[in-house]
Amino acid sequence: MRGAAGRLRHLSNLSSGAAPYQNQNQLLHTMAAFKPTKIQVYPKLGEKVTQDTLYWKNYKAPVQIKEFGSVTNIDFSPVAPHNYAVTAFTRVHIYGPFSQEPVKAFTRFKNSAYCGRFRSDGQLLVAGCEDSVVRLYDISGKVALRMFKGHTKAVHVTDFTSDRYHIMSGSDDITCRLWDVPNATELTSYKEHTDYIRCGATSKLNRDVFITGSYDHTLKMFDARTDKSVMTMDHGQPVESVLLYPSEGLLVSAGGRYVKVWDLLKGGQPLVSLRNHHKTVTCLCLSSNGQRLLSGSLDRHVKVYNTTNYKVVHNFDYAASILCLGLAPDDKSIVVGMTNGVLSVKHRKSGVTESNKKGAQGRQNRRPTYRFFVKGKNFVPKQDDYLVSKPVKQHLAKYDKELKRFNHSKALDTAMESWMRFKKPEVPVAVIKELDRRGTLKNAVAGRDEKKLSQLLHFLIGNLVDPRFAPVLVTLAEMIVDIYRSVVGQSSVVDRQLLQLQDLLEREIDYQKELLEVMGMLETLFTASLPKKEALYPGISRSNGLTQKAQLV
Template sequence: MASFRPTKIQVYPKLGEKVTQDTLYWKNYKAPVQIKEFGAITNIDFSPVAPHNFAVTAFTRVHVYGPFSQEPVKTFTRFKDTAYCGRFRSDGQLLVAGCEDSVVRLFDVGGKVALRMFRGHTKAVHVTDFTSDRYQILTGSDDYTCRLWDIPNATELNCYQEHTDYIRCGVASKLNRDLFITGSYDHTLKLFDARAEKSVMTMDHGHPVESLLLYPSEGLLVSAGGRYVTVWDLLKGGQPLASLKNHHKTVTCVCLSSNGERLMSASLDRHVKVYNTTNYKVVHNFDYAASILSLALAPDDESIVAGMTNGILSIKHRKSPEESKEISGQQRRRPSYRVFVKGKNYAPKQDDYLVSKPVRQHLAKYDKELKKFNVSKALDTAMESWTRLRKPEIPVAVIKELDRRGTLRNALAGRDEQSLSQLLNFLIGNVVDQRFAPVLVTATEIVLDIYQSIIGQSSVVDRQLLRLRELLEREIDYQQDLLEVLGMLDTMFASSLPRKQVPFTGISKPNGLAQADTGASGRQIQAS
């Protein structure tokens, strides 16, 4: 007896999935390395000098990791409370960090004890950064003030109190030592000049500001807060250039790729969006297991490091050229027992006898019902909620198999209101899909033919049948319009093609003379 042949599930291309250069570029990373920290990771900063170690600020510690190390190469623990915003100086020799106890600490990367301690703030310091001349530090605090400090003398140079709420982000200019920008929970961004007594520019983000980023040219500023990422043109007086709303929860941090052509934003919705900085369209998306608080890119985009609320540090390293050349989808086959016993190059001899072991066939639920000729139950099993919504190709394949067997009408008939409503919902959602239409149009015709007599007995089924009819009528109109457009295009293409021109001899003869000449020439050929 022949064995049962399982239903063949056709593989359809995913609609809307386009493989672009960005897709290939940003998917060219290895599986993430995950490291558990002691608390939520609030800041990640890469050293600007080789080997580009990165500082991770979490709970009461600042860990410094190497590019490929899974254990910290350096740890700073001289904090009495939660540490914030550990950042490297441009030469990679010093690191500064704020703290919940309002004290700002400056460390030598090669040592352990704090070189300087800056006291003056009265509440937690969430913002720290070095100015471009390397001799001053910018700080921002929950006491609504931002301050400039002199490193050699450990003294306060300037204090600005213009914000009316917590200052949670800030960035110092890398081109001008006197310029810096702060963002606050009072929804404003303020550009300060150390040579002036107050801010020189104010911008309203509209939401509490969580992160700031200056482009390398410093003509553009990016602010993140609420569900929005806003790009500001500083050369035009701080006018908004673009407002991006692609997250559905608060955006916590932004960063820029090494070439400045891609902008990345991370959010509490567990997603990282990659934007093209030319038109600010989303070109790629990353998913993470928990809400993201911090994000950083290594130089040349060699690594993507993300810190999450659950204390997990996720590190993705770029694949090497050799690993990138591996053919996708080609898996290594596990060597069989024969390979281990007799070697890979073993060849069977003429007298060898092959003992075959029957392979047990594992069938899906719908195939088991089809094997028992329970066609209605097979269709019901294929129309279960998860399968119907996540893998519509399975119900389509079962309907196609039932139609091939000639039992589709029997499987669709005799249904109660609930199962019929479920079936109509599936047809409404997929009958106009170009992948499934050849199969589902037949099923739709049979359903309408069988159940047209019960119209008026169930309001739910009536509404669904009406929606199905409207959907089909609209699709027919679309097809007619497309045929008209196709006919017009054919006419345009035909008229645009160059016509083949007959060469002009310049001599015209009457028909009789032409025939006579033809006859004469024919006689000459025959005579020759």
């Protein structure tokens, strides 16, 4: 504390005494020779680059398409050119792989459409609706080929069975039904759920098997050859999405903050429970090779899991809550639908195309223009040559412009802008260090209102215990406490932040004490572990002990 008080007295003498610049000529010279604030580069732990990082980052900037309402379902056609159906509001739009406008639109829904899905041959599309009718469309037509009526409430789940001649549907009337496409008749109906059915999947290996997920927290597997479900699993949360692995030995369910994997070969036993999202998980998807599982959530994140150990290997961020996602074959595109009605499409970066090859060959035939721009760059002037250098214009940051004008308080305010405080804390620290070097930090901190003072305290709370910034910020903290000691008790916000700062410092001091105790114990262990021969030579023993300690650290 004596050292801190001495520094404060020294700073107060500088601020109240003679100016740092003795005459006007020295001031003008300093202004002309102003040097920008040096931002110290601190060591950072680089992002671990893995094969997954390289693979999932290899996408172009997203193409955003505005739909008429929230995008609730995305389904890719299994046949080339792999168009995808987007269900949003009262429409089902079909987009080409690289089109930004729909190539086909089905708009004759009286109310919100749901779950537009392709048949395995890509020729037919089925969709549910709020008016409880299931509609079947031909991709080349506009009018519904079949309309299946029997549900009494909104139909949120539709899908084709593997034989292509039957349709499964699930509704808010808590029933799931199986329909015959050629005859447009209902084959069977199940009423085992006790709440809305909002997701489902059909088996690609067995035409009679399908699975439904409900808001009653259960998943049920049905076999059309029986009159009741053959398997029931309890997810524990309202189920939003289900997904069958290609081998159909595993089932994935999403609901609440959980993604759960079930082993169907062992009677639906839970295999893994994942909780990596902060809000409700709404959609699931598998990569083309089945080795990566993707989940989208209302927390605006898409997480990629390794299906061998179910650890998160990559993460995508989006601007709004995610309702659905889809992956094109070979993962060429990732399409995400959001609550704000925006469809985000990311295309994979391709290699050298034929047009690029032709362009490269043409450039090789022409004289390369690059030589013109680098001509004379490596020329070294001789002894008698007169060198005329081109003046380089100096671009200063906002805080440097204020420092050049000696507006120290404004310079500190500029450096404390929100984006700079959170993303580049080294910039405010560098400005504070420069103000301290000039002896004007106390003047820059004084005279602040509640909002600006709270801003400084918030920055201190977030970075004071960082070993990179502590030597500079401790001085700032001492000045703030010294200057604003008289206003304590007049502002609840400032008082709360000061108490938080005090708790932070006390915890840090406790950590330092514990660290010193651990270092003392390690020193004792190192000394006791030395051979007896070395104990006869204290100097050698001491150096060896320090060497071993340094290697351990």
